[in-house]
Amino acid sequence: MSNEVIAVLGAGSWGTALANVAAENGHDVRLWTYKPEQVVEINEQHRNSKYLGDNPLDEGVVATADMTEAVRDATIVLSVVPTKATREVSKHLSEVLAELDQQIVLIAATKGLEPGTYKRASEMLAEEVPATQRLGLGIISGPSHAEGVIKHDPTLVSAVSEDLATAERVQAAFTNNVFRVYTNTDLIGAEFGAALKNVIAIGAGALESLGFDANAKAGLFTRGLAEISRLGQAFGANPITFMGLSGVGDLFVTATSVHSRNYRAGVQLGEGKKLDDIVENMGMVIEGISTTKVAHELALKKHVEMPITSTIYRVLYEGQDIKEAINELMGRPVSQEGK
Structure with a gap:
């Protein structure tokens, strides 16, 4: 495995966990955050306590609030900011790459769809970071709560790119004996x-709090x-993908684990709490709330029947x-x- 210079944009739980995997694999890792207090804690205490508690980070994870410092000489850049911040951060990244006259492999690790445009994370990145600045474009996806990854629970994910060589490069950079990466070319x-x-996970949490059982x-x-498969196929997805890590695998872990913000949000909805209070008390982004609205609107536009999604939409909105x-x-x- 050749050494890469990897910049991770976003020091939430998942960004930090991915940075830690890369550092443990011996890569030169820079973790960008806009919060100076996070930089101090990560670099001096090797912790990110707000998101990952007292779990120690590899000392090779170096945090910075300067994106130029984070991206300089990077070969792979991971965007791990919330969906709503993806465009803003990507624009900043493109400006930095222009200043540095640098090309990178650009990977999204954000799971959401943009309200209004209905764009996927890779589409947003492609629109904001020109092809002339990219050597490859893809995503990392799969059943992978950061809380498990940081504790070295065996984890399986997919590196996905329409260019197989890009997916294989990410696979080589992140695979180790507790973090196994498969490749896939079905980005959609x-x-x-x-x-x-994330939408279905909200429903699963609600069922749990209402006392419903396994049936x-x-x-x-x-x-x-x-429903997920029907909507995906309407946009050209391969139905087989939904039987894999990015489909049934990710659905299972998100809809059954207390580490899932979407599941926990559903639990609180089932308990009768107000949506605004749930969002405020969570303290972290609940992607499924905005994704529910996007999915509902897309289903109507594409004439795809999604009764569960529509039901969750009515409850939320x-x-x-x-x-x-x-x-x-x-x-x-x-x-x-x-059917």
Whole structure:
């Protein structure tokens, strides 16, 4: 494995965990954050306590609040900021790359769809960072809570790019004996799976808090995955992708784990808490809330039937009672499975 210079933009839980994997693999790692206090804590205490508690970070993770310092000489740049910040950060990155006269492999590790434009993370990056500044474009996706990765739980993810050589380069940079990376070339399918599973996870959390057992959860997961696959295929995704790490794998971990913000948000919705209070108290971005609206709007535009997503949309944005919504969902006309 050749040594890479890797810049990670965004020092939340997932960005920090990915930076730590890269540092443990012996790469030169710079972690960019706009928060000076994070820089001090990471560099002096080797912790990111707000997001990853007392779990120690490899001393090779070097934080900086200066993007030029982070990106200079980088061979791979990971964008791991929330969806709503992706364009702003990407524009800044492009300006820095222009100043440095530098090309990089650009990888997104953000799971969401942009409100209004409905763009995937890789599409936003491609629009803001010109092809002349990129040697490759792709994403990292799969069932991978940062809280598990930092503790060295065996984790499997996909490096996805329409250019297989780009995916293989990311695979080589991040694979080790506890973090296994597969390659995939279906960027559309992987990104839709990564984004839309957050919607189903909100529903799963609500079922948990309402006291429903395995039957209801299995039904939600299965039919939810069918919805994700239908919408993804409407945009050209390979249906097989949704049976893999970026589909059923990511859905399972996000819809069953207390580490999932979307699952926890669903739990609190089921408990009767107000959405605004849930968002305020979480302290971190809940991607599934905005993604629910995007998915609902896309389903209408593409004439794709997504009853579970539409139900969660009504609960989140129209204030429908969850129990009433579940009754309506279960009372829909029966149909043939697979349609």
